[in-house]
Amino acid sequence: MPAPKNAMEIFRLLDKSNCRECGEKTCLAFAGAVFQGHRTVDECPKLTPSEIEQFSGSPSGGPSIEENREAHLEAMKQKIRKIDLAAATERAGGRFENGRLILKILGKDFSVDAQGNLMSDIHVNPWLAAPFFDYVLNGEGVTPIGQWVSFRELKNGKDRYPLFQKRCEEAMQRVADIYTDLFDDIVHLFSGRQVERQFQSDISVVLHPLPKVPVMICYWRPDEGIGSSLNVFFDQTADRNLDIGSVFSLGAGMALMFQKLALRHGFVEN
Ligand code: SF4
Structure with a gap:
């Protein structure tokens, strides 16, 4: 598709449900943010890969997501x-x-x-x-205080939490469900450490994607008909060392790394 001339051209491709999963209050607000370059169109989880591709492969030379x-x-x-x-x-x-x-x-x-x-x-x-x-x-360089909070409790995290849940927590959960040694392997490969189990989870692992931004991943195995669950926690100081967009990227990036690791070990998600 030619590079959009205005936000309405982007808006037309969205499903207009105003579901807020992208963290914006409306599809129109999301379209405006994409047009201004603050967001990328792949951050709307309702778009299919081929719809996203229409933006990426702009024959008229408009900037792709990668660009x-x-x-x-x-x-x-x-x-x-x-x-x-x-x-x-x-x-x-x-x-x-x-x-x-x-x-x-x-x-x-x-x-x-x-x-x-x-x-x-x-x-x-x-x-x-x-x-x-x-x-x-x-970053302010604030030393972590050991108080774990969810993404939505960080500054400006609430609106973007649904997308974080999808791109980070649910993506990691799917990997953990099929790749039973995931946590042992990430402890080994990424210098993580298993910590005392938090929030009654079965496994709690702390990783340091940045020196002063520790991340704790808690996983609850499936049990008696109840599905598994996975939550990612950040130190309460994380939003002073990184803005919320970067915290999001870190979580989504780690989920991608785990997916690649699973693939390398021959595990394929359904
Ligand atoms: S996630 Fe997509 S469909 Fe939902 S509000 Fe955002 S732009 Fe609209």
């Missing part, structure tokens, strides 16, 4: 070039070596130089790159 994401990352790189990386090190909870700010991301070194170039031992997943930049640029 929007790239432009966003490039803008953040530009900002990194203007800050003193060494001075940001302590706030970010990292170390500074050979001109690079190095942070532990899921147990692996992930670094950025003064030009904004990222380097990592793990694949630089764009879902994780944006929160990394946001954390370095805008």
Whole structure:
């Protein structure tokens, strides 16, 4: 489809139910946010992959979702070039070596130089790159206090929670249901740790996708006809170290990583 000329062209493709699953109050508000580049069209869970594809493969040269994401990352790189990386090190909870700010991301070194170039031992997943930049640029560097809250309790989290539930919690739950060693493997691969079971869950695992943004995943196995359940918790300070969009990306990005891990082990979701 040609690049939309206004928000109404995007609105026409939406299902107009105003279901709020994207976190906007109406489909029209969502269309406006997409048109202004604040949201991407794939954030409406009602659109099918082929409808999303219509936006992505714009023959007229309009920006695709991927291009929007790239432009966003490039803008953040530009900002990194203007800050003193060494001075940001302590706030970010990292170390500074050979001109690079190095942070532990899921147990692996992930670094950025003064030009904004990222380097990592793990694949630089764009879902994780944006929160990394946001954390370095805008995070307050608040130390976690050990109080776990859900995504919807974080600042501005309530409206976006339905989409977070779908893209992060439900996606992780589907993986955990088929891949029984998931939690042992993520503890091992991503330097996580099993903690005392929280909220009467069967398994509670804490991971550090950013040094001062711990994430706790709690899983309840299916039991006597009751389905399984999975919830993701953040430290109460998470919204001071990251904005809610980045917290969302982190959760959705981790869910994608788990899905890939499951695939690599031969587990395929129904
Ligand atoms: S998710 Fe948002 S854009 Fe999609 S149908 Fe619901 S309210 Fe409309």
